[in-house]
Amino acid sequence: MSELQQQLPAGSTAALTDRYSAVMMNAFGTPKAVFVRGEGCHLWDADGKRYLDLLSGLAVNGLGHAHPLVLSAITSQLSTLGHVSNFFATPAQVALAERLAGFTGTDAKVFFTNSGTEANEAALKLTRLTGRTRIIAAEGSFHGRTMGALAITHNPKYREPFEPLPGDVTFVPYGDVEALAAELDQTVAAVVLEPIQGENGIVVPPTGYLDQVRDLAHSHGALLWLDEVQTGMGRAGDWLAHRPGGQGWAADLITVAKGLGNGFPVGACISTGAALDLVQPGQHGTTFGGNPVAAIAGLAVIATIERDDLLTQARARGDQLADGVRALNHPLIEQVRGSGLLRGIVLTVPIAALVADLALSEGFVINAPRPNVLRLAPPLIITATQLESFLSALPLWLQQIGATQENS
Numbered sequence: 164m165s166e167l168q169q170q171l172p173a174g175s176t177a178a179l180t181d182r183y184s185a186v187m188m189n190a191f192g193t194p195k196a197v198f199v200r201g202e203g204c205h206l207w208d209a210d211g212k213r214y215l216d217l218l219s220g221l222a223v224n225g226l227g228h229a230h231p232l233v234l235s236a237i238t239s240q241l242s243t244l245g246h247v248s249n250f251f252a253t254p255a256q257v258a259l260a261e262r263l264a265g266f267t268g269t270d271a272k273v274f275f276t277n278s279g280t281e282a283n284e285a286a287l288k289l290t291r292l293t294g295r296t297r298i299i300a301a302e303g304s305f306h307g308r309t310m311g312a313l314a315i316t317h318n319p320k321y322r323e324p325f326e327p328l329p330g331d332v333t334f335v336p337y338g339d340v341e342a343l344a345a346e347l348d349q350t351v352a353a354v355v356l357e358p359i360q361g362e363n364g365i366v367v368p369p370t371g372y373l374d375q376v377r378d379l380a381h382s383h384g385a386l387l388w389l390d391e392v393q394t395g396m397g398r399a400g401d402w403l404a405h406r407p408g409g410q411g412w413a414a415d416l417i418t419v420a421k422g423l424g425n426g427f428p429v430g431a432c433i434s435t436g437a438a439l440d441l442v443q444p445g446q447h448g449t450t451f452g453g454n455p456v457a458a459i460a461g462l463a464v465i466a467t468i469e470r471d472d473l474l475t476q477a478r479a480r481g482d483q484l485a486d487g488v489r490a491l492n493h494p495l496i497e498q499v500r501g502s503g504l505l506r507g508i509v510l511t512v513p514i515a516a517l518v519a520d521l522a523l524s525e526g527f528v529i530n531a532p533r534p535n536v537l538r539l540a541p542p543l544i545i546t547a548t549q550l551e552s553f554l555s556a557l558p559l560w561l562q563q564i565g566a567t568q569e570n571s
């Protein structure tokens with residue numbers, strides 16, 4: 164531990180939470196825990212309690228915490244060359260762009276960012292370069308908190324305090340091809356969708372939906388833009404959720420972030436097809452985006468996922484989790500949905516937040532993106548035994564919360 168780390172505020176969860184609330188903007192409410200250390204699939208809080216991390220920092224730490232390969236790649240890159248700006252190129256940036264382009268299976272180009280929302284801002288700006296302005300997005304969508312990404316995010320609670328937002332956005336029901344077809348015309352620059360809606364509660368569209376949307380969009384000269392910020396980089400069992408097994412077409416615009424840097428901030432907007440060469444010098448930029456440290460983090464993540472066959476692992480563990488939840492046959496569980504290690508457990512009653520809080524107090528990190536949905540996005544390195552420990556605890560939590568609800 165460095166000298167600076169040793170000087171960080173120490174103390175109990177309660178004391179640190181008070182200091183947090185005094186000095187941090189109240190954007191996130193009161194923190195549910197104060198974590199001081201992570202290793203593999205575990206986290207430790209300021210009181211020394213250990214947790215099984217089944218959320219991976221919101222679908223980010225696919226390789227778990229303090230992964231040795233990511234760690235050594237970042238430290239070694241930082242001690243060689245940390246940052247030079249985008250006036251200049253670096254080998255790490257070029258290599259990561261080549262790897263991401265490779266995931267599309269076609270000619271592709273990359274613009275690096277520091278987050279998911281910035282990747283979507285880049286994509287949104289690119290759509291304007293088609294000469295059209297209208298965007299069709301989906302009800303239930305989430306694309307980020309900056310003004311452009313917010314404009315294509317559906318939840319009124321997030322949007323309304325900040326209106327007017329960049330305009331010309333129409334929302335259609337997710338998964339409904341007819342509704343989309345009714346809105347498409349020659350004014351539409353792009354259709355933007357998540358291959359699986361994450362923040363909306365892990366909502367999976369009907370089979371063939373994305374194929375149909377692509378054909379429809381293209382028949383009107385519109386781009387298809389898929390936001391893979393949450394689903395990409397192995398989370399749903401493939402590099403890109405819309406290319407299962409690395410096969411098939413790639414969207415014209417693809418955005419990724421979250422799992423790409425395993426916690427080191429890095430995102431990317433990838434262009435193919437009609438979007439390949441839309442941007443010209445001076446039309447978009449970033450100081451930090453794609454710096455060599457962020458790029459090496461992405462390369463280390465990709466190399467580790469390949470070396471340890473973590474795409475296969477994500478699918479196998481994801482199936483184990485889904486089958487295990489179904490086998491509980493619990494009256495409060497309606498269904499389990501998702502793909503790979505991005506899973507939503509849909510409850511019959513809106514008690515998900517209470518269940519997530521109880522789970523946390525019992526040493527399991529999960530969350531509740533919707534009142535009736537529990538989200539699990541564990542590290543891709545999660546073991547069968549670790550998932551079993553969740554599966555045995557879940558019915559007890561449901562029983563406890565369910566009983567409290569009935570008596571209240």
Ligand SMILES: Cc1ncc(COP(=O)(O)O)c(C=O)c1O
Pocket residue numbers: 221278279280281283305306307308357361362390391392393394420421
């Ligand atoms: C699908 C999707 N797009 C974009 C974002 C925004 O990413 P970030 O929080 O890195 O800006 C998120 C974050 O949850 C997301 O799930």
